[in-house]
Amino acid sequence: MAGLLESVRQPRDLDRLSRAELDKLAAEIREFLIENVSRTGGHLGPNLGVVELTIALHRVFDSPRDALVWDVGHQAYVHKLLTGRQDFEKLRGAGGLSGYPSRAESEHDIVENSHASTALNYADGIAKAYRLRGLTDRRVVGVIGDGALTGGMAWEALNNIAGGDLPVVIVVNDNERSYAPTIGGLANHLGTLRTTQGYERFLDWGKTTLARTPYVGGAIYETLHGMKKGLKDIVAPQGMFEDLGLKYIGPIDGHDVEAVESALRRAKAFGGPVIVHVITRKGEGYEPARADVVHQLHQVNPQTNPETGLPFQVKGTSWTDVFAEEMLKIGNDRPDVVGITAAMLIPVGLHKFAQQYPDRIYDVGIAEQHAATCAAGLAFGGLHPVVAVYATFLNRCFDQVLMDCALHKSGVTFVLDRAGITGPDGASHHGVWDLSILQVVPGLRIAVPRDAAQVRALVREAIEVEDAPTVVRFSKGSVGPEIEALERVDGVDVLRRAAKPMGEGDLLIVAAGPLAAAALEAAEELAAEGVEATVVDPRWVKPVNPALVELARAHRAVVTVEDNGRTGGVGAAISQALQDAGVLRPTRVLGVPAEFQAHDERPVILARLGLDGQGVAAAGRTLLRGAVV
């Protein structure tokens, strides 16, 4: 299409566009997003829903002088397009644009963390800094979804923002969806506000028509306003935001650029904290997204058919699928087991359980902290909760796991999906911290399954533990072939034995979970060079199994492999156990260095970090030579 979009190289280029041109631009952006994101994969639905909102934001505010903070940041593709980034060829791929805002990409991007419910906290801080530095002509805008607004941090921010007079504009992008439909009292309240649109129009009519004769108009306006409030109070619990001390503008039709612009201009002129409630539709303008009633194509895989919104190729069985099936069976066997999800029922595989046992599932919103402590409460009440979250989001509730669960010896099972290197979502979404931060939690036990059979077995074992929290973590994507153990020695699975008498093995490779496959490859490579390696999978990696110490005693050197940070993880704990036992073998801990890993394919990142067969073999070879890798 003869590019209006191409002519927008920076936000000020929007200023010259007419209303008709803005509509054309919005259509071009949608076409661009559908074409490109279907190919690369990414957050399609959320971005299609904020096209007009983003255009309006960039017309009213002067980024980067005014600060625009996107909550989560998955809906910032349109913002990228309007701030000089229109090469989506390698979106979320190596060397391509990030799928979230990125400070390295643009001065228009301020926040890139992508863990939800933080935009308003950042906005509060930025506004405070501008005030103290005398930059009083600048505005700060936080754009937060109704889903992200279910997170506790958002409410901590609202409390702080409402307590002051800083010019923070809070845009609530209300599409009634988090990942799936938003739940809870807040969602209900937003729903109520949406239905009061008629009253807003009534008030607006009063204002414009009667304000021409200021005194009379003003008086009648007040009367109208009083009537409106009265009517609202009858039909709805009104004024949650206003009662907090925040001016409320809305609800606004988020697909009407002019209406959004006008609301934002009012908010900008107000000069104090103000909420603009914008109603949008996720996936707007794209039939397959609108037809996807639950998720509205929140996220699509690479190589999605743009005609249908469905992937061209069906993926193999995922780790999540295996867990989902097992939970369904567990639900039948154990009536005391309940599931908790933090707004991600299907992505974490609790949907089948939820369908079968609807009264035994709790969606708590984007509220991982609440999930953990509520789970402890459920355990106090005699149930066994299974909290299923992405590994990276467990970081959110560390203290709740430590104090609210472990200190109380609560039988809560945490199932961590997307653990380890994930890939295209980049630095914030790799789940490479859990095995380190959880090491310090007294009593907590962690299992890392290597294949589908072990997922099933270890989840079962975990829910048997009633006097401590347990954790089972597995990867993103398709589960590999099953890896049978030769034998189980005191709970440790021996996957390969060094072809030498016990006590004369060269190398012991301890592989946590799915990296067992790389460890076995490495052992074969080394065997061809005459180096004999034993490969074991401890299954339960915390506490360290004493059998590992005995196995290490029978070898000359030890390599540990984990899909987690090297610092303080499984390998570090094993090294410490060896030292404590006086088994002083040269030991190499392989894992992810303490650096944020950019977006790329999982196998590529693992290979780069030496976590593939070749990398493990190289580490073993070097260790046995007595050199430092």
Ligand SMILES: Cc1ncc(C[n+]2csc(CCOP(=O)(O)OP(=O)(O)O)c2C)c(N)n1
């Ligand atoms: C702490 C945390 N938990 C879970 C997620 C996963 N997640 C990403 S987007 C999303 C839904 C966000 O909903 P909303 O804020 O309403 O934005 P929308 O997609 O509807 O535009 C969730 C749950 C996350 N990013 N951060």
